[in-house]
Amino acid sequence: MAAIISIRDLKKSYDNGFEALKGVSLDIEKGEIIALLGPNGAGKTTLIGAVCGLVTISSGQALVGGFDVAKEPRRARRLIGLVPQELALDLFETVWNSVRFTRGLFGLPRDDSHIENVLKSLSLWDKKDNQCKELSGGMKRRVMIAKALSHNPEVLFLDEPTAGVDVNLRRDMWKVVGDLRNTGVTVILTTHYIEEAEEMADRVAVINKGSILLVEDKTQLMQSFGRKVLTLDLGAPLVTLPESLADYDLTRSEDGKQLSYAYDTREARTGITRLITDLAAEGIHVRDLDSTKSSLEDVFLDLVEEKA
Amino acid sequence: MNWRAIGAIYRFEMTRFFRTIYQSILSPVLSTVLYFVVFGAAIGGRIDTVEGIAYGAFIVPGLVMLSVLQQSISNASFGIYFPKFTGTIFELFSAPVSFFEIVMGFVGAAATKSLFVAVLIIATSFVFVDLHIIHPIWAMVFLILTALSFSLLGFILGIWAKSFEQLNIVPMLVVTPLVFLGGAFYSAAMLPGIWQVVVKFNPVLYLISGFRWAFFDVADVPVTLSLAAITVFLALCLAVIGWIFKTGWRLKS
Ligand SMILES: Nc1ncnc2c1ncn2[C@@H]1O[C@H](COP(=O)(O)OP(=O)(O)OP(=O)(O)O)[C@@H](O)[C@H]1O
Numbered sequence: 185m186a187a188i189i190s191i192r193d194l195k196k197s198y199d200n201g202f203e204a205l206k207g208v209s210l211d212i213e214k215g216e217i218i219a220l221l222g223p224n225g226a227g228k229t230t231l232i233g234a235v236c237g238l239v240t241i242s243s244g245q246a247l248v249g250g251f252d253v254a255k256e257p258r259r260a261r262r263l264i265g266l267v268p269q270e271l272a273l274d275l276f277e278t279v280w281n282s283v284r285f286t287r288g289l290f291g292l293p294r295d296d297s298h299i300e301n302v303l304k305s306l307s308l309w310d311k312k313d314n315q316c317k318e319l320s321g322g323m324k325r326r327v328m329i330a331k332a333l334s335h336n337p338e339v340l341f342l343d344e345p346t347a348g349v350d351v352n353l354r355r356d357m358w359k360v361v362g363d364l365r366n367t368g369v370t371v372i373l374t375t376h377y378i379e380e381a382e383e384m385a386d387r388v389a390v391i392n393k394g395s396i397l398l399v400e401d402k403t404q405l406m407q408s409f410g411r412k413v414l415t416l417d418l419g420a421p422l423v424t425l426p427e428s429l430a431d432y433d434l435t436r437s438e439d440g441k442q443l444s445y446a447y448d449t450r451e452a453r454t455g456i457t458r459l460i461t462d463l464a465a466e467g468i469h470v471r472d473l474d475s476t477k478s479s480l481e482d483v484f485l486d487l488v489e490e491k492a
Numbered sequence: 493m494n495w496r497a498i499g500a501i502y503r504f505e506m507t508r509f510f511r512t513i514y515q516s517i518l519s520p521v522l523s524t525v526l527y528f529v530v531f532g533a534a535i536g537g538r539i540d541t542v543e544g545i546a547y548g549a550f551i552v553p554g555l556v557m558l559s560v561l562q563q564s565i566s567n568a569s570f571g572i573y574f575p576k577f578t579g580t581i582f583e584l585f586s587a588p589v590s591f592f593e594i595v596m597g598f599v600g601a602a603a604t605k606s607l608f609v610a611v612l613i614i615a616t617s618f619v620f621v622d623l624h625i626i627h628p629i630w631a632m633v634f635l636i637l638t639a640l641s642f643s644l645l646g647f648i649l650g651i652w653a654k655s656f657e658q659l660n661i662v663p664m665l666v667v668t669p670l671v672f673l674g675g676a677f678y679s680a681a682m683l684p685g686i687w688q689v690v691v692k693f694n695p696v697l698y699l700i701s702g703f704r705w706a707f708f709d710v711a712d713v714p715v716t717l718s719l720a721a722i723t724v725f726l727a728l729c730l731a732v733i734g735w736i737f738k739t740g741w742r743l744k745s
């Protein structure tokens with residue numbers, strides 16, 4: 185499928201000389217959900233700003249729907265809905281007017297039924313006549329999303345959409361994003377909640393210090409970083425590790441009732457069988473087993489530390 | 493041209509105006525009434541007529557101009573400063589809207605508001621003085637040109653300002669003195685020698701003079717000069733706006 189967003193060697197130096205983007209290249213396919221993952225100050229917001237026209241590009245190029253955002257900003261921006269990281273609303277205006285205003289800015293004719301649908305999908309319909317200052321933080325964020333959706337964007341940027349949003353609402357929002365994907369909207373989101381990327385994204389781009397470290401299909405990413413931890417519940421507390429087990433990557437819990445064994449699923453032999461045999465030989469009784477996959481969070485931290 | 497966007501900005505700004513309609517109108521009207529009482533009644537008791545016009549009526553054009561200048565500048569500067577302050581300005585820059593369209597929306601709304609106030613003040617003055625406007629069309633032309641160009645100035649000010657203090661300081665320190673020294677309450681001919689020359693460097697004098705001419709057919713400077721002055725001023729503001737647009741000064745990082 186053709187890329188709806190194509191970023192080529194994008195660089196951004198701020199006025200104070202700080203290089204926030206050091207040559208970013210990224211293709212985003214139509215209809216996918218991609219998560220930009222990176223620590224504070226990685227350059228996520230800067231990257232979004234450069235594509236959306238909030239940040240002037242120092243060099244390189246960004247195309248949206250085939251239109252260069254610097255040369256044909258009008259045509260490129262028509263396709264984009266943006267929900268910025270910071271809440272920014274005219275607090276004295278009503279929800280309805282704010283959303284309608286954005287639609288007008290994008291040059292679209294008034295369409296009350298569309299706005300009604302958007303507000304309903306975000307559970308904001310009963311707040312439509314309230315001034316924005318009368319809303320809670322999470323509601324305000326949803327108003328921001330409603331504004332971005334008011335003009336039927338093909339591409340939606342969500343810069344930390346669920347910051348300050350409670351768990352239930354977060355799930356609602358994931359659902360909204362899922363529904364959007366079903367209608368063919370491309371979603372680019374940044375988040376610090378790894379579970380969010382795991383839950384929603386098709387692909388994950390890890391960015392740190394202005395460079396993209398990796399872009400990969402989420403499931404592949406998690407497989408390729410297939411570290412797992414096997415936890416063994418012991419029948420009796422183990423005071424010291426026997427000599428014969430010293431070669432294994434084992435950690436003993438404080439009370440001695442548990443052993444953790446870290447292994448890599450990508451290796452031909454994980455060593456589990458041998459471990460169990462050796463444990464039995466030592467007369468150590470294993471009551472229960474549990475293995476956990478490392479989360480995207482671990483993957484992410486590994487990456488950022490590795491390449492720092 | 494994204495007319496719908498211009499309309500959206502214009503409508504949004506006007507809603508804000510009507511939301512606070514009483515504050516928006518009350519203060520200029522009240523201060524005008526005070527000026528009438530103080531200048532018209534108190535001083536007018538001593539100065540009978542200026543250039544053959546009753547003093548109370550003579551000060552009307554100056555009073556209207558004073559309000560139009562203040563209103564235009566504060567409306568437009570606040571209009572663009574506020575989104576900068578709250579951060580909602582991101583929306584204008586990420587929308588398919590050109591800077592020119594943004595200016596049209598904000599400046600159009602600011603000028604409309606100050607024209608609204610101007611008409612109200614003229615209406616109020618009919619209550620206090622016997623008034624007859626000789627060239628109503630020209631009066632309208634002067635009003636509109638002034639409202640537009642000072643709204644542009646206000647817009648520039650709003651982009652320049654980094655704090656609410658800066659936003660207030662220009663109208664207070666620059667505009668009000670210029671209006672007072674621009675013959676709002678007297679004719680330049682009444683000033684002693686050298687001052688008659690000095691005041692000619694005050695651009696606001698040309699505005700008030702032209703506007704007064706439209707009312708009474710008397711002026712400090714030829715009306716064509718007044719027209720030329722306001723046109724030059726308008727062009728200057730447009731040039732600055734154009735430059736801001738090209739460089740993104742104080743707007744984009
Ligand atoms: N206007 C600016 N002037 C100078 N430097 C800036 C400016 N805006 C951002 N930066 C710097 O650019 C870098 C990237 O910032 P950016 O906001 O893109 O990070 P981010 O990945 O979005 O971080 P976070 O997760 O905290 O939102 C940071 O080091 C920041 O200090």
Ligand SMILES: [Mg+2]
Nearest residue numbers: 228229230269
């Ligand atoms: Mg950010």
